[in-house]
Amino acid sequence: MFQSFEDTARPDQGPPRIAALREIMAREGIAGYLVPRSDAHQGEYVAPGDERLAWLTGFTGSAGFCAVLAETAGLFVDGRYREQARTQVDTTVITPVDFPETRLADWLRAGLPDGGTLGFDPWLYSAGQVGDLEERLSDSAITLQPMENLVDRIWPDRPSPPCGKIxxxxxxxxxxxxxxxxxxxxxxxxxxxxxxxxxxxxxxxxxxxxxxxxxxxxxxxxxxxxxxxxxxxxxxxxxxxxxxxxxxxxxxxxxxxxxxxxxxxxxxxxxxxxxxxxxxxxxxxxxxxxxxxxxxxxxxxxxxxxxACKNDSEIAATRNAHLRDAAAMCEFLAWFDDQPEGTLAEIDVVQKLEACRRATGELLDISFSTIAGSGPHGALAHYRVTDTSNRRLEAGDILVLDSGGQYLDGTTDITRTLPVGDPGEDERAAFTRVLQGMIAMSRTRWPEGLAGRDLDAIARHPLWLADQDYAHGTGHGVGVHLCVHEGPQRLSRISEVPLRPGMIVSNEPGYYREGAFGIRIENLLVVTPADPLPDGDQHGKLCFETLNFVPVDRRLVEIDMLCRPEREWLDGYHAQCRDKIGPRLSARARLWLEEATAPL
Structure with missing residues (x-):
């Protein structure tokens, strides 16, 4: 297995490790110390020896940072990780802080009203991050001090740097x-x-x-x-x-x-x-x-x-990778639907899906740890199942399944939300709104020069009409046999990077009800020049080409909520799934695909 199910969070170790860090801070004469998730390469994913934030606090999410003062410690996390943070850290010692709603500079002013020196490792912070924080603290008595990494001094068994073959x-x-x-x-x-x-x-x-x-x-x-x-x-x-x-x-x-x-x-x-x-x-x-x-x-x-702007060879390669990956997904989904209710747990799902991808003979790795969140776990946008958290899928659940593969010719990422038995009306209505947002983004055309922030609301609009939303961006960039999260393009209200032909982005609106369920539907899209419309009087438009071809589960769709163009888009998409993926499947999976893609 490429994925481990070990529970690496150690909330009980947070208090003694924070105490040890404070002892060194006192000896160094500093009032606070910053511990980011990042490494010297500023990557989202880090080697074991760079997991300083997880080692110190217990929090294992892929984004966040900790500010440790003499009397308090704040763990800053965004909306994807707030519930996770509360379960992974000892909140009597480490306080989760909503970020970016609460800015670090404001939190520091409140915690250090008389000023003080704040230490940080200059290898782990970019010049921009430090400059921005200094500017926000310019009217305070707080100063920033680059120094050696203090966490490394108290981490006795820190793993050695990796030395993987190139x-x-x-x-x-x-x-x-x-x-x-x-x-x-x-x-x-x-x-x-x-x-x-x-x-x-x-x-x-x-x-x-x-x-x-x-x-x-x-x-x-x-x-x-x-x-x-x-x-x-x-x-x-x-x-x-x-x-x-x-x-x-x-x-x-x-x-x-x-x-x-x-x-x-x-x-x-x-x-x-x-x-x-x-x-x-x-x-x-x-x-x-x-x-x-x-x-x-x-x-x-x-x-x-x-x-970011993939050339023709890269796009052709990643198309092939996505067709192969879609066939593996469909083999898994056919198997999933054959399993009796109550017989599967989340780890079973992850293991079987990886086995289907391995069966292609071309899987080099997964592109990230598979998210298989059932019931209330689905409300954790970046949930990772462990031996401790492993939950049995129960009748009435919905399962958020977000996964991807690394193939020599491409990096894939796809999310499907699956019913277990018969979910309730609220779940189906919310699923349909998420689907409407995903379809709207897939169909959109826009003038050259627009950025992700200009398109992000398109996917949210159906949810906003019901006073619902999601606390993450609509999409991230994706590489070609590189990182599954790649910049600078994003579909996000904070992204100012114009979308250009050849850029790949995910399209993944969602909805999460804490303690109850989660929903997310994701395809990858590549930006491409749009063909002129016969009756149009403007040119230079861009549009999206969809890369993933895996059916959306029709059992969760409230058909009456969809307008005619939405129904036509979904039926057309499912027809493409049949045509492109059907010939690649086993006999059982082909039969499943025919049923799963029947017209609405």
Missing amino acids: VPYAENLAGETHESKRDRLGRSLGAAGQEAAVLTLGDSIAWLLNIRGSDIPHNPVPHGFAILHANGHLTFFVETAKLDDAARRHLGDEVTIRPPEAFGPGLRSLTGRVRLDRGSVPLWVVQQLDAAGVAHDWGEDPTILPK
């Missing part, structure tokens, strides 16, 4: 050689008057060099740092044990390999202006350049947009 990524899947990518992006640096750019994001380096790694669970990226020069040359700071002869031949003479400890001297030896991404480069990098008098400009990581 492998070349095929050119026919990447659609462009890494020599071409480096040359193209290097010239863009030169045109901006910059001599180099610092890259710290694992997926940026993997994409640029056409390599994949294995340092992070479920995300095929390597740990390392890179400096891209305007002449296209690149210096790659990475553990040499990760590179075999094939990887070295792939990288070639224009990529210089240096050990990680050479990164600091390499930064300090740079000349000319250096581009830094304020949102991702650790403050530590800025400190090295400043110490050596190396000028820097703030600018976006040069790989971000080219990586």
